Amino acid sequence: MTHPTELPPKSELGVVGWARKNLFSTWYNALLTLVVSYLVISSAIPLFKWLFLEATFTGETASDCSGEGACWLFISQRLNFFIYGFYPDTLQWRIDIMFGLLALAFVPQFIERFPGRKWFGLFGVTGLPIIGYILIPGGWFGLEEVPSNKWGGLMLTLILAYVGILAALPIGTVLALGRRSEMPIIRGICVVFIEVWRAVPLITVLFMASVMLPLFLPEGVSFEKLMRALIGITLWQSAYMAEVVRGGLQAIPRGQYEAASALGLGYWRKMGLIVLPQALTLVIPGIVNTFISLFKDTTLVLIIGLFDILGAVQSTVTDPAWQNVAIEGYVFVAFCFWIFCFGMSRYSQNLERKLDTGHRT
Template identity: 85%
Template sequence: MPRPSELPPIKEIGAIGWMRKHLFSSWYNTVLTLVSVYLIVTLIGPLLNWVVFEATFAGSSSSDCKGEGACWLFIGQRLNFFIYGFYPDALQWRVDVMFGLLAVAFAPQFMERFPARKYFGLFGMTGLPLIGYFLIPGGWFGLEEVQSSKWGGLMLTLILAYVGILAALPLGTVLALGRRSDMPVIRGICVVFIEVWRAVPLITVLFMASVMLPLFLPEGMNFEKLMRALIGIILWQSAYMAEVVRGGLQAIPKGQYEAASALGLGYWKKMGLIVLPQALTLVIPGIVNTFIALFKDTTLVLIIGLFDILGAVQSTITDPAWQNVAIEGYVFVAFCFWVFCFGMSRYSQNLERKLDTGHKT
């Protein structure tokens, strides 16, 4: 009579099994684990004291920050400036509406079972930018106009990143297709465009867009500084995006192209229905990595006089009324960037798992 199957040893499953496999699998892993635990235990106490227990959260002025902990009162007192910049207080409801619509459009993308979530995503890529075009600057439908020179803080960071991401992906895709074109003229133009823009650092592009671009425009035509920065960011980012998409196109087996041609599909139908969906799926990590890099590079607009969230914090910590709060300001900026970058990273991982077809390159 066969004996009934026995349960795995307790040391091989559960938390103990995981620790044996990942933390104590060898002598050097054991040493590294013990050293890491020692450092965490040693540092966690002073860090918690500075962040929470000895920190100052309430008060009316910098004189209330008397302890040795963090002065989070500084963040609370200047939070409005960090988010809206110089945008008029009475009109900040417009920005709040856009923040709300942004959350409505993209929060459902993290919920697998949320009904019609793809339509919310489509709204975020089409309707949301259109609403923002009329709502944020004003001047339409009786709304008071607000010059872009008054935009700043987190609002400006999100505008730069969102518009840059939204425009760079399709433009980069077209450039990638052009670089693989059989027509020498189209391929040459795309190659020159991509290589020139990739060879120039973004800080130089911003200087050129801010100073040199107006010199090439017809007399009487001029763009605001923010628009010039957006043009430079989009063109620069599209060159990097083109190379990411080109890598995905090259990873598609030749048989896919031949099968699409055998079905009688034209070039654009072959690319739009067969090749590009597979190529973009393969390079989701590269695309999101490029988006995250762009989001962080928006801080460079400070050099042309645009105050994003980092510029807003830097301009505030120089105020004599708030001394020795630079660390708190930079921690706040780092936390804001981490939230958005981590969110994009997690969404890309969820999208990878959903679109995974078992294709191996």
């Protein structure tokens, strides 16, 4: 005699079931849950009061921040400088256009059913850099030229990270292929390049790019400080990217290489059509982790006189007109970095799920 299937008891379903299984499964788990909950609540309430309830949001000067909470008035008053640096006010529409195009290119990538999102992503890595090269510095099509020493704030941080990411991935991929090459000279050059650049701290690379690089250039050839920093960041990051990609290449079974060769594919077609797509899929977490690390490391350009968003905040908190607002400035910087880093992390997780082949060991 068969009995109808019965549903589990309500105490095993929903939030109650999850809590019993994960938070109160044993007496020591229950105790730990209560202790951690007390610590979180006891610290979250004062923090919430400081951030919002007792904070000052409106006013004109620092004297209007008379409460016990955060002085967000400081952020609102200096927000223009934190975003654009010294970029002329009358020309900031160029940066606004670039921000809009950047959002147009990458926000649709988070929406699975967004029509034409692949084309938007392709535009983000092809057309967007060209438009930025024309709009931001100017000097083209009658646009007023703006020297790079006036660039700063969030726009400079995004430029450094975007160019570094866009250039480091293909260069790193070529270096990884070269390190696994069967030609001794190519393999040796790639090994030396990767090991040398990975052995040098980024802060040293920036100093070398800013001070030493001009000494090795031919007479009459020079690069702006920003360009030298971009070259140093790209080469340094390419070495790390090469090792990430090499890990993916080594994870591909030898049979894949042999099958591609059996089909009569040449080296570049074998790598481009068979091996690299699989290798890059395997190392998506490592690639994104490298991108996030690069995004955060852009703050080091402050030491060579480039004012990214952190440098802009640091230069502002020393203003006598705004005293005791350093915490608010650093919280604002941390929030900006968290937004972009969290976005990259979430997109990588979505990409992993989409490209997952279902193989588990």
